[in-house]
Amino acid sequence: MTVIDLESYEDALATYDPVMGLEVHVELGTKTKMFCGCSTELKQDANSQTCPVCLGLPGALPVVNEIGVESAIKIGLALNCEIAEWCRFARKNYFYPDMPKNFQTSQYDEPIAFDGYLDVQLEDGEIFRVQIERAHMEEDTGKSTHVGGATGRIHGASHSLLDYNRAGIPLIEIVTKPIEGAGARAPEVAKAYVAELRELIKALGVSEARMEMGQMRCDVNLSLRPHGREAFGTRSETKNVNSLRSVERAARFEIQHRGVALDLETGGTIVQETRHFHEEDGSTTAGRIKDNAEDYRYFPEPDLVPVAPARDWVEELRKGLPELPRLRRARLKEEWGVSEHDMQSILNAGAVDLIVATTEVGAPADQARKWWMGELARNANETGRALDELGVTPAPVPAALRFRPGAPPFRLSASAAGFPGPWSRRRSSRRCGSAAAARSPPSTTASGVCPVPACRPRASCRRP
Numbered sequence: 001m002t003v004i005d006l007e008s009y010e011d012a013l014a015t016y017d018p019v020m021g022l023e024v025h026v027e028l029g030t031k032t033k034m035f036c037g038c039s040t041e042l043k044q045d046a047n048s049q050t051c052p053v054c055l056g057l058p059g060a061l062p063v064v065n066e067i068g069v070e071s072a073i074k075i076g077l078a079l080n081c082e083i084a085e086w087c088r089f090a091r092k093n094y095f096y097p098d099m100p101k102n103f104q105t106s107q108y109d110e111p112i113a114f115d116g117y118l119d120v121q122l123e124d125g126e127i128f129r130v131q132i133e134r135a136h137m138e139e140d141t142g143k144s145t146h147v148g149g150a151t152g153r154i155h156g157a158s159h160s161l162l163d164y165n166r167a168g169i170p171l172i173e174i175v176t177k178p179i180e181g182a183g184a185r186a187p188e189v190a191k192a193y194v195a196e197l198r199e200l201i202k203a204l205g206v207s208e209a210r211m212e213m214g215q216m217r218c219d220v221n222l223s224l225r226p227h228g229r230e231a232f233g234t235r236s237e238t239k240n241v242n243s244l245r246s247v248e249r250a251a252r253f254e255i256q257h258r259g260v261a262l263d264l265e266t267g268g269t270i271v272q273e274t275r276h277f278h279e280e281d282g283s284t285t286a287g288r289i290k291d292n293a294e295d296y297r298y299f300p301e302p303d304l305v306p307v308a309p310a311r312d313w314v315e316e317l318r319k320g321l322p323e324l325p326r327l328r329r330a331r332l333k334e335e336w337g338v339s340e341h342d343m344q345s346i347l348n349a350g351a352v353d354l355i356v357a358t359t360e361v362g363a364p365a366d367q368a369r370k371w372w373m374g375e376l377a378r379n380a381n382e383t384g385r386a387l388d389e390l391g392v393t394p395a396p397v398p399a400a401l402r403f404r405p406g407a408p409p410f411r412l413s414a415s416a417a418g419f420p421g422p423w424s425r426r427r428s429s430r431r432c433g434s435a436a437a438a439r440s441p442p443s444t445t446a447s448g449v450c451p452v453p454a455c456r457p458r459a460s461c462r463r464p
């Protein structure tokens with residue numbers, strides 16, 4: 001294992017300004033692929049969702065997915081971008097086994113959306129504006145699986161399997177302009193930007209943007225520039241970082257790592273390279289030397305007509321944009337009467353939409369909030385699941401909240417409402433010996449029946 005020298009974070013920042021660029025790929029939730037009619041359903045047998053177009057067979061001709069273009073325009077509008085009156089696809093030429101055409105259909109100097117911005121809120125409430133360079137349409141590659149090695153990587157593998165079901169799934173790549181002036185908060189800005197972008201994509205309904213499933217992934221580009229100098233330094237690009245926490249860690253690690261490499265006393269030289277992020281320790285290691293755009297020999301895609309979205313269509317899409325997540329959060333915070341800190345916890349738990357849905361079926365906002373942010377949030381956190389993966393839906397919650405008037409509803413009613421899940425057993429054995437039992441009438445506990453609905457009676461539940 002390679003031991004990497006790291007400069008202390010403070011020392012690196014004492015000498016250098018970090019300059020970041022973030023490239024986020026979003027997999028669109030269209031039913032079919034970007035240039036053919038194949039299903040985007042991935043849970044099928046390998047290579048069952050393919051056709052001559054996405055397999056790159058000779059003579060096959062692509063056709064653009066209209067919903068893909070519409071989604072790209074919505075994303076561009078929500079990011080305050082200009083929408084091109086006319087743009088084209090381009091071929092990005094390179095060989096990779098999971099890309100059967102030997103080129104990726106992408107956009108180069110004529111993206112569909114450009115020159116926008118996204119305001120993101122940092123944890124202390126400060127708003128940081130991230131400038132957007134472009135958002136363009138492209139397609140995903142297939143998937144390689146390396147078999148026979150210990151690590152699942154190509155090194156040490158005896159053979160590789162290729163599944164082209166993912167080849168041709170529509171992607172939108174969103175590229176920021178260089179993010180300067182964030183200083184020590186650069187990693188926090190990176191995380192807040194990706195979080196805000198994810199909320200925006202979900203609000204637009206163009207993708208579920210689940211990072212853990214690869215529906216949204218981020219490349220973190222970073223260079224360090226000595227204080228007072230204009231030119232940017234040589235950058236590294238950490239590829240495919242797939243969680244918010246990892247985006248922050250990758251940026252922080254690279255600031256420390258490049259601080260060492262730039263230190264003249266070490267005689268280090270800087271190369272432009274791609275790097276891999278390692279989830280287990282938050283480090284990055286060198287990948288390949290980074291290619292420049294000219295290495296890809298981009299040229300306009302001759303098999304696709306240019307895309308010229310009608311202005312009235314663009315304006316119609318603009319009018320249909322949902323309330324932006326940051327403004328919606330501010331409104332809900334006001335309506336629910338919660339502190340900034342509590343709102344942040346609700347956001348971190350992924351509970352905003354669940355609480356809204358619960359109020360919409362009749363629960364008071366404060367009780368709906370306590371319901372989701374109590375045992376359920378704790379259970380989700382402990383088991384590494386999202387709140388909406390626990391098998392609990394908002395619809396029955398108002399009835400469950402009324403089950404025991406006056407009782408702390410979110411502690412007692414998950415099991416009472418018949419919801420499945422491990423929390424009922426684990427939770428009852430943990431707590432029913434104390435507060436809940438103590439509050440119940442002596443006659444109940446004297447009979448040996450625990451007052452907590454899901455509890456299996458234990459000695460500790462009974463009063464002497």
Ligand SMILES: [Zn+2]
Pocket residue numbers: 033036037038049050051052053054055168
């Ligand atoms: Zn196809």
